[in-house]
Amino acid sequence: MTNEVAIEQTQNDVQTLDQAIDYLIKKYPNIVSKDTREGYGGVIVDRNHLIDVATTLRDELGYNYLSSATAVDYMGIAEPDSDMEMVYHAYRLSGGSALVFKTQAPRDNPVIPSLVSVFPATDFQEREAYDLYGIQFEGHPNLKRILLWEGFYGHPMRKDWKEAYYEEEHKPFSSRWPGGYVHRAEERNPYGKNVKYPADFDLSRLTDISEESLYAGLGLGVDVQSLGGEMRTDRLVVNMGPHHPSTHGVFRMVITLNGETIETLEPVMGYLHRNHEKIGERNTYLQNIPFTDRLDYLSSMGNNLGYVLGVEQLMALGSRYIPVPYRAEVIRVLMAELTRIVNHLWSIGFLLNDLGAFFTPMLYANNEREKILDFFEAVAGSRLMCNYMRFGGVFKDLPERIKSVANLVNDRVRDFNTMEYLTDIITERLPRFLDEYEYYLSENEIIKSRCIGVGVLPPDMAIAYGAVGPLLRGSGIPYDVRRAEPYSIYPELDFDIPTGENGDIYDRYLVRMREMRESLRILRQILPRLEATKGQEVWAGGKQGAYSPRIPVGEAYGRVENPKGELGYYIVSAGDPKGTQNPWRYHIRAPSFTNLTCLGPMSKGHKVADVVTVLGSIDIVLGETDR
Amino acid sequence: MYGRGIFKGLVVTFKHLINTYVDDFRYGWRKYSKDADNFEVRQGPKARGAFTVQYPDEKVAVPERFRFVPFLVVEDDDHPERPGHDWCTSCGICAKVCPPQCIWIVRSEDPVTKRPVPEPEAFFIDIDICMNCGYCAEFCPFDAIKMDHDYELASYDRTTAHIHDKERLSKPFSYWKSIAPTTAYEEMQARGGWEHSDVIKAKKKQAEQDAKKATATPTPVAEATATPTETTTDAPKEALSAEERKAKREAALARKRAKEESGGE
Numbered sequence: 001m002t003n004e005v006a007i008e009q010t011q012n013d014v015q016t017l018d019q020a021i022d023y024l025i026k027k028y029p030n031i032v033s034k035d036t037r038e039g040y041g042g043v044i045v046d047r048n049h050l051i052d053v054a055t056t057l058r059d060e061l062g063y064n065y066l067s068s069a070t071a072v073d074y075m076g077i078a079e080p081d082s083d084m085e086m087v088y089h090a091y092r093l094s095g096g097s098a099l100v101f102k103t104q105a106p107r108d109n110p111v112i113p114s115l116v117s118v119f120p121a122t123d124f125q126e127r128e129a130y131d132l133y134g135i136q137f138e139g140h141p142n143l144k145r146i147l148l149w150e151g152f153y154g155h156p157m158r159k160d161w162k163e164a165y166y167e168e169e170h171k172p173f174s175s176r177w178p179g180g181y182v183h184r185a186e187e188r189n190p191y192g193k194n195v196k197y198p199a200d201f202d203l204s205r206l207t208d209i210s211e212e213s214l215y216a217g218l219g220l221g222v223d224v225q226s227l228g229g230e231m232r233t234d235r236l237v238v239n240m241g242p243h244h245p246s247t248h249g250v251f252r253m254v255i256t257l258n259g260e261t262i263e264t265l266e267p268v269m270g271y272l273h274r275n276h277e278k279i280g281e282r283n284t285y286l287q288n289i290p291f292t293d294r295l296d297y298l299s300s301m302g303n304n305l306g307y308v309l310g311v312e313q314l315m316a317l318g319s320r321y322i323p324v325p326y327r328a329e330v331i332r333v334l335m336a337e338l339t340r341i342v343n344h345l346w347s348i349g350f351l352l353n354d355l356g357a358f359f360t361p362m363l364y365a366n367n368e369r370e371k372i373l374d375f376f377e378a379v380a381g382s383r384l385m386c387n388y389m390r391f392g393g394v395f396k397d398l399p400e401r402i403k404s405v406a407n408l409v410n411d412r413v414r415d416f417n418t419m420e421y422l423t424d425i426i427t428e429r430l431p432r433f434l435d436e437y438e439y440y441l442s443e444n445e446i447i448k449s450r451c452i453g454v455g456v457l458p459p460d461m462a463i464a465y466g467a468v469g470p471l472l473r474g475s476g477i478p479y480d481v482r483r484a485e486p487y488s489i490y491p492e493l494d495f496d497i498p499t500g501e502n503g504d505i506y507d508r509y510l511v512r513m514r515e516m517r518e519s520l521r522i523l524r525q526i527l528p529r530l531e532a533t534k535g536q537e538v539w540a541g542g543k544q545g546a547y548s549p550r551i552p553v554g555e556a557y558g559r560v561e562n563p564k565g566e567l568g569y570y571i572v573s574a575g576d577p578k579g580t581q582n583p584w585r586y587h588i589r590a591p592s593f594t595n596l597t598c599l600g601p602m603s604k605g606h607k608v609a610d611v612v613t614v615l616g617s618i619d620i621v622l623g624e625t626d627r
Numbered sequence: 628m629y630g631r632g633i634f635k636g637l638v639v640t641f642k643h644l645i646n647t648y649v650d651d652f653r654y655g656w657r658k659y660s661k662d663a664d665n666f667e668v669r670q671g672p673k674a675r676g677a678f679t680v681q682y683p684d685e686k687v688a689v690p691e692r693f694r695f696v697p698f699l700v701v702e703d704d705d706h707p708e709r710p711g712h713d714w715c716t717s718c719g720i721c722a723k724v725c726p727p728q729c730i731w732i733v734r735s736e737d738p739v740t741k742r743p744v745p746e747p748e749a750f751f752i753d754i755d756i757c758m759n760c761g762y763c764a765e766f767c768p769f770d771a772i773k774m775d776h777d778y779e780l781a782s783y784d785r786t787t788a789h790i791h792d793k794e795r796l797s798k799p800f801s802y803w804k805s806i807a808p809t810t811a812y813e814e815m816q817a818r819g820g821w822e823h824s825d826v827i828k829a830k831k832k833q834a835e836q837d838a839k840k841a842t843a844t845p846t847p848v849a850e851a852t853a854t855p856t857e858t859t860t861d862a863p864k865e866a867l868s869a870e871e872r873k874a875k876r877e878a879a880l881a882r883k884r885a886k887e888e889s890g891g892e
């Protein structure tokens with residue numbers, strides 16, 4: 001009893017991150033220690049006591065929102081008994097930066113206790129770490145591969161794993177210059193030496209065992225019949241996707257139905273997996289920026305921003321870092337908020353499609369989206385793959401005019417003053433459209449009856465599952481990275497965080513609608529700032545030498561509130577004490593991926609047709625889910 | 628009343644339909660004319676109705692910064708001094724910065740001295756792999772590689788048509804000026820003239836030398852005057868050899884200096 005009181009009291013003292021860390025170290029001497037490596041922060045936890053420490057974090061210190069869990073392979077850098085590391089980022093919902101805790105294991109036999117019982121949010125992320133790094137999570141309820149197929153040999157994110165078309169450890173490849181005699185990868189290395197399979201593997205009898213294991217887990221073939229009330233129903237396994245218009249890409253849901261009611265839903269993903277992170281670790285830091293465009297390809301500006309923020313954190317550890325100029329920050333926010341509108345227009349349009357309002361609302365939204373994409377195209381050079389942010393600024397200032405000229409290839413020209421164009425869409429066109437759109441949709445009886453009370457995610461579950469973005473806010477939790485841990489110039493901007501009440505599909509829809517209005521509010525504050533900073537520089541570092549910067553060693557976690565939720569980049573620069581040209585670790589904590597953890601629980605008890613809308617209301621993009 | 632929301636939605640849909648026709652009536656037959664003003668208004672933020680561009684009969688001209696597969700800038704064919712000469716000096720920066728590593732450059736060498744010559748012997752871009760990121764154009768120090776606006780590159784056979792060689796990639800400088808006048812102008816200002824930066828540098832040097840010549844003794848000048856006149860009047864070959872000679876001269880001087888230094892110690 002007295003003990004408890006004592007703990008209660010200390011809790012009240014524990015306000016800041018440092019106090020929390022001290023509290024942990026005091027409570028768990030010899031188990032928790034500070035991470036003292038250069039450029040690192042947080043604590044290292046003995047893996048045998050990981051669950052205790054995590055529980056303390058959650059229950060006593062208030063770090064109950066675990067956002068990111070990922071592995072790092074420190075092969076050849078750390079001691080052999082601790083060269084596989086799991087890194088967790090836990091937050092308080094009241095805001096503030098992460099309490100980073102790590103735990104280490106030898107990479108020969110990496111066994112780490114699973115945190116699913118404490119933080120269910122780690123479910124998919126631990127499966128990913130198992131899949132790509134081979135870490136065994138003791139006590140994980142469903143430790144199967146998640147992005148690759150069952151039966152895949154090896155763990156591709158390990159540092160000693162080589163892909164089929166492996167050329168060199170790092171780019172740039174020496175074969176390109178000065179003696180760059182062109183060849184295709186498939187001419188030189190048709191699968192080559194790098195495809196590995198077990199020694200006793202019979203190549204002539206390739207079977208995909210993942211299907212079997214998947215169905216066995218769901219009880220297929222058992223053909224259970226049960227009497228539900230008056231009606232006799234059969235239990236049935238239905239595959240939705242991977243090619244199904246409602247799945248927004250190549251995503252598959254294996255659903256067990258009792259009659260028409262869903263009993264279990266198992267998301268199956270990875271059809272679009274291209275090992276983005278491995279590619280990222282072969283790339284130089286700069287080369288990753290256009291690759292981030294391909295994650296959530298509907299909001300590439302936001303993806304760029306998260307990544308450059310992460311790398312800038314690392315650069316700031318060095319001495320030669322030039323901070324981002326103010327105008328660049330203004331432009332970054334401009335782009336990020338326009339992207340939010342682009343994304344929400346798209347997601348609401350498709351939600352309506354999923355509800356059966358086939359393409360009319362979608363195309364109205366798209367018509368507006370086009371105007372923003374035209375602006376992106378004129379500024380960044382591309383509508384979707386913007387590749388616009390750079391370390392320390394942005395690629396180029398806004399052009400004076402959004403202008404095209406007739407030439408040999410194209411004939412229909414346009415010419416607008418950029419600021420007038422922006423002012424038009426921000427102050428007139430989009431607000432008018434949103435009014436009309438809400439009038440058009442929000443009171444529609446079909447939408448209401450299909451969305452209200454469907455796919456409910458209670459707030460406590462949303463936190464436990466680490467839901468982010470409109471999904472979390474729809475459940476009534478006002479957590480937004482722009483406020484919780486502000487970046488760029490958000491602290492000086494005035495905006496609210498819309499939340500829902502019931503956590504159903506309709507609330508998520510409303511949250512997105514209101515978020516667009518809040519974005520417009522931000523953009524209206526951005527316009528005068530753009531005018532005021534006209535002509536100032538936008539990229540302090542400039543071009544010179546910027547094509548392969550050396551990044552000081554350390555770790556960084558750049559996170560932004562992307563339209564779909566918190567997007568985080570965990571970047572480690574290690575290996576060369578003078579700084580590195582290629583990231584040692586490049587991990588993306590993708591909102592679409594973690595939000596899918598909630599899909600199964602949210603769909604339980606609903607009908608098949610509702611699953612389609614539940615999925616639509618999460619708003620996923622497979623480029624980001626599968627990476 | 629149940630159904631009110633649905634009815635409101637129908638009104639909105641109807642309004643959208645009407646708006647498009649109102650625009651059609653307003654602009655009348657001009658929808659099908661080449662009248663640029665009409666097109667611009669209907670594609671701009673002030674338009675109310677929907678407007679479709681009839682691709683491929685009509686094509687929207689893309690903005691200047693639009694990027695598609697890159698091309699190599701070469702001098703115009705009617706360039707007085709170096710017609711068709713590459714702007715690329717085969718420095719290799721684009722090949723190094725290219726994220727998917729789809730640029731392949733063979734640097735040419737002087738057959739005698741084995742010294743690299745600032746001109747690529749071969750240049751390939753695998754357009755299947757190119758991700759149109761624009762880094763090559765952004766980081767090329769000589770403005771020699773630029774992003775094209777021609778996006779119609781589909782073909783029936785990827786194995787034969789999709790590795791663009793130097794010939795296929797090369798486009799005259801006037802083309803770059805035509806697709807991106809503003810950008811080309813900005814670059815011109817940064818370089819200090821419409822010419823290639825090496826040419827500009829050479830000219831500046833020559834001007835300095837000329838100025839020196841006016842003051843200095845006449846003996847060393849005889850040679851110096853002979854080369855520049857050759858560069859300006861004659862074919863590109865001559866210009867090249869002049870550069871070579873300069874490089875040789877500098878290398879010899881450096882060697883001499885090194886010898887003197889080591890000897891002195």
Ligand code: SF4
Binds near residue numbers: 722
């Ligand atoms: S960066 Fe420019 S000059 Fe250098 S090799 Fe590439 S195109 Fe040629």
Ligand code: SF4
Binds near residue numbers: 725730752758760764
């Ligand atoms: S645009 Fe990007 S991908 Fe394409 S050649 Fe240039 S640098 Fe490479």
